[in-house]
Amino acid sequence: MKAVTEAPERGGRGGGGSKEGHREHRARVFLLTGAYGLALMAYLAIEPTQVWLLLLLALLAALGTDGIVRAHPHSAFRRLDDTTLHLFLPVMYALGSAIFLESVVGSYWSVPAALAMAIPFAGVVHSEYVSVDQADEGYHTARVLLNMVTYLTAFLFFATIYREDVELNLLVRTVAVGVVAMLLAVDVLREEALEASRTLLYSLVVGALVSQAAWGTHFLPLESNSAAVFLLLAFYLVTGLLHQYLGERLDVRTATEFGGIASLGMAAVVAAHRLV
Numbered sequence: 001m002k003a004v005t006e007a008p009e010r011g012g013r014g015g016g017g018s019k020e021g022h023r024e025h026r027a028r029v030f031l032l033t034g035a036y037g038l039a040l041m042a043y044l045a046i047e048p049t050q051v052w053l054l055l056l057l058a059l060l061a062a063l064g065t066d067g068i069v070r071a072h073p074h075s076a077f078r079r080l081d082d083t084t085l086h087l088f089l090p091v092m093y094a095l096g097s098a099i100f101l102e103s104v105v106g107s108y109w110s111v112p113a114a115l116a117m118a119i120p121f122a123g124v125v126h127s128e129y130v131s132v133d134q135a136d137e138g139y140h141t142a143r144v145l146l147n148m149v150t151y152l153t154a155f156l157f158f159a160t161i162y163r164e165d166v167e168l169n170l171l172v173r174t175v176a177v178g179v180v181a182m183l184l185a186v187d188v189l190r191e192e193a194l195e196a197s198r199t200l201l202y203s204l205v206v207g208a209l210v211s212q213a214a215w216g217t218h219f220l221p222l223e224s225n226s227a228a229v230f231l232l233l234a235f236y237l238v239t240g241l242l243h244q245y246l247g248e249r250l251d252v253r254t255a256t257e258f259g260g261i262a263s264l265g266m267a268a269v270v271a272a273h274r275l276v
Helices: 019-045 051-070 084-104 107-130 139-161 170-193 196-217 224-246 252-275
Strands: none
Touching: 019 051, 019 084, 019 107, 051 084, 051 107, 084 107, 084 139, 084 170, 084 196, 107 139, 139 170, 139 224, 170 196, 170 224, 196 224, 224 252
């Protein structure tokens, strides 16, 4: 099973196909985004928190994205699991945004917060659709957006896991960070890994390495938000280097660039911690 399906001919911007196909695609994305926004709003507004609404969000993201991706005119998805690698990020974003917002917003703020989170969700679903065809003119833009949302989602999860009012022991917190990193790495690495089994294997490596960084934060004098940024930088560094390695583009210059960005970020975290 391939992680992405390459079309023999270059498609137009936004996934190729006819004008009618574009309209149908936009309508599907709009309907799915609306359903996601309403479900997220209900999850944030209803007290006490209803776990089943969180599961509904994940189900909506998975089934909705699956249907939209399969409708791509250049896709070759036939089996039930062919679209699996395209579903990780939408589902993780749906869960991460809900869990994060539930811990930081309340009352009437749940409505604008849900609307704000629905916009990136629409972008993710559309980008997953476009990324089916590597020959599409919008492919690289879609990949950039997907990577950006991947790192945003990672921060939402890490910030929630490391909140001071969330009581988790060291082992649980470390495992949680590792699982999140592993699941989010799938969308970053699937472009180069090509095969699903290979993508999952390298994602497991990412999860293991980032969980080691999470274990290390226990011995560092970092506040909750600083720890989340520290882990985000570790996740960025590991996924970035591995992505370049799988694409056979990793050299000293590339490694230095990633290391430099991560080092500057770490320095900013340390400086912010000392100022606070």
